[in-house]
Amino acid sequence: MKIGLVAGGGSLPLEFIKQAKKKKTGIVIFEIMGEGGAKLRKCGCRVYPVKLAGLSRILKLLKKEKISNVVFLGYVRHTNIFKNIKFDIRTMKVLMRSKDLRAGSIMKESIKEFKSSGIKVLPSTYFMESILAGKGPAGRVKPSAEELKNINLGFKTAKALASLDVGQTVIVKKGVVVAAEAQEGTDACIDRGAKVAGKGFIAVKAARPKQDMRFDVPAAGIKTIRSIAKRKGRGLAIEAGKTFLINKEKLISEADRRGIFIYGI
Numbered sequence: 001m002k003i004g005l006v007a008g009g010g011s012l013p014l015e016f017i018k019q020a021k022k023k024k025t026g027i028v029i030f031e032i033m034g035e036g037g038a039k040l041r042k043c044g045c046r047v048y049p050v051k052l053a054g055l056s057r058i059l060k061l062l063k064k065e066k067i068s069n070v071v072f073l074g075y076v077r078h079t080n081i082f083k084n085i086k087f088d089i090r091t092m093k094v095l096m097r098s099k100d101l102r103a104g105s106i107m108k109e110s111i112k113e114f115k116s117s118g119i120k121v122l123p124s125t126y127f128m129e130s131i132l133a134g135k136g137p138a139g140r141v142k143p144s145a146e147e148l149k150n151i152n153l154g155f156k157t158a159k160a161l162a163s164l165d166v167g168q169t170v171i172v173k174k175g176v177v178v179a180a181e182a183q184e185g186t187d188a189c190i191d192r193g194a195k196v197a198g199k200g201f202i203a204v205k206a207a208r209p210k211q212d213m214r215f216d217v218p219a220a221g222i223k224t225i226r227s228i229a230k231r232k233g234r235g236l237a238i239e240a241g242k243t244f245l246i247n248k249e250k251l252i253s254e255a256d257r258r259g260i261f262i263y264g265i
Contacts, residue, residue: 002026003122004067006050006058008074009035011246012128012219016073017043019127028065030058035076052076055090055110059117070114071122072107072215102165104208107215123213131248133220135240138262139252143235147202147261150175151237154204155265162208168218169205173197186220187227199232204265207242220262221246225255235261 003020007013007029013036020027029047031040041047046065050058062070087095094109095101111121125132137143143151154172157180162168167181171193178201179193190203207218220238228236236255238245245251245262255262 004070012073053087056088133243133264139256141261158206173201194231204237219244229258240264
């Protein structure tokens with residue numbers, strides 16, 4: 001079986017390719033232009049550059065390659081989403097059907113378009129279960145009882161925020177939510193929240209209440225841990241079973257070395 005990988009930026013597409021090769025599964029990559037990178041193009045798989053609004057071409061190429069299963073992985077920068085984009089006919093159909101222009105609404109309609117062409121969109125966790133966060137501390141550093149209370153507060157707030165499709169991360173300290181993510185991303189939210197909270201804050205990230213695991217699964221990486229450490233934060237809490245830990249072993253090692261906890265709730 002061959003699987004199509006619609007790849008944005010970041011490490012997740014590369015992790016998927018590594019796991020697929022272990023299972024001897026063929027991969028054909030559809031690289032979102034402006035988001036992939038040299039590593040993606042050097043992985044030994046066939047790569048087709050495609051445009052963010054080029055759904056017609058993607059579906060045509062899938063048919064050419066006789067692929068009936070695809071996975072979406074990797075980020076698309078907000079700066080690219082809001083640039084002037086020329087939409088092809090299939091993409092225009094998706095936008096016209098979408099109830100609004102939020103990313104989740106557009107993706108759900110896009111998946112329907114894939115289905116109408118005989119293409120099944122697999123969960124982003126396909127082959128990737130081993131890098132999902134588990135419950136409790138991931139490494140040696142553990143939160144205190146007081147910090148667990150802050151984590152629970154932050155998780156409830158982040159969950160409510162995520163349900164509105166605004167952001168998925170909040171910064172908490174001493175029973176107060178000091179910052180909430182909008183469209184700037186996790187690391188920018190940490191930077192903003194740290195300026196208000198000072199040292200000892202906790203970043204908490206949640207999945208949406210009805211998270212569609214076929215796209216946009218939350219993720220945490222080394223950059224986020226370094227951002228927390230640089231600003232003298234205490235740790236990161238993420239939703240267990242619904243959050244990717246990118247480069248998991250290195251991530252946990254980095255957190256331990258810097259005295260930062262990673263906690264699955």
